[in-house]
Amino acid sequence: MNVKEIVSAIKTDKPEIASVYFVGCGASQADLYPGKYFLDANAKKLRASLHTANEFYYSTPAGVGPDSIVVACSLSGGTPETVAAAQKATELGAEVISVTIDENSPLAAAGKYQIIHGFAKDYAAKMEKMTNVLALSCEILNTYEGYAHYEDMQDGFSKIYDLINDSVKTLMPRAQAFGKAYKDMPMLYVMSSGATAMVAYSFSMFLMMEMQWVASSSFNCGEFFHGPFEMVEKDVPYLLLMNDGPTRPMDARAMTFLQRFDTKLTVVDAKDFGLSSVIRSSVVEYFNPILLCGVLRMYAEQLSLERNHPLTMRRYMWKLEY
Structure with missing residues (x-):
């Protein structure tokens, strides 16, 4: 059904x-x-x-x-x-x-x-x-x-998969650059907002901590200036997922602060993939996490190749009773 x-x-x-x-x-x-x-x-x-x-x-x-x-x-x-x-x-x-x-x-x-x-x-x-x-x-x-x-949502559902697959065709250079630049990082902070907040959480918890054994933390950009920004220093690794839609000003404010202190920042921006040119503005915010999570897989794959640590490698999962 x-x-x-x-x-x-x-x-x-x-x-x-x-x-x-x-x-x-x-x-x-x-x-x-x-x-x-x-x-x-x-x-x-x-x-x-x-x-x-x-x-x-x-x-x-x-x-x-x-x-x-x-x-x-x-x-x-x-x-x-x-x-x-x-x-x-x-x-x-x-x-x-x-x-x-x-x-x-x-x-x-x-x-x-x-x-x-x-x-x-x-x-x-x-x-x-x-x-x-x-x-x-x-x-x-x-x-x-x-x-x-x-009806705007139904139109979006009919287009989002093609947008993801079209986006990844041009993404390899950026994903490879991320892998090379971040392969020796001791940890990674991942940030986003709105409907994409849990994509940041997922990338941090599972693609980084579970699949790469890299210490990581995630937080909503709306919370950044209420505690986490005290950890900002030059060359500290950050990954910022920028939304196309009403919560974008929160992401932009965080990006400006991270750039101000010369952090090691990678921005993955839904606008760069033309989300709002495909999805109507009335519903665009709900499609950010689908697009951004879809393209982020390439970043994780290229990082795993640079680190010689396959995404399927586990220390405990599937191997022990727990």
């Missing part, structure tokens, strides 16, 4: 929905954030929240019940914590939607509905999880409350 069919079926069974809970672990949790951000920005009645799966299981929000939708996400569909969270949500009467690449996985079986997405084909395919969840949020909002820019 596609997202429209899923939400239509839920609406038939549940004419009223009060809340949408997004549940996952690691990068999958981060990929849920744009959908949650979209509902926060546009829903007048629907409540939305984002939870790491184990916390959702052990400290389940009191509002989870028959008037809830729970979106549970795991790339493989086998993450035990997410499967347990989905099963608990089902027990509480929520409408559970599983998001995974494997229709035969435990997570798929734990959900009443399934969104099965791709991943391996190309850089755009790696964004299918995030994009499908954003599309689901848009469909939920339009079905239960109405949404004035629904």
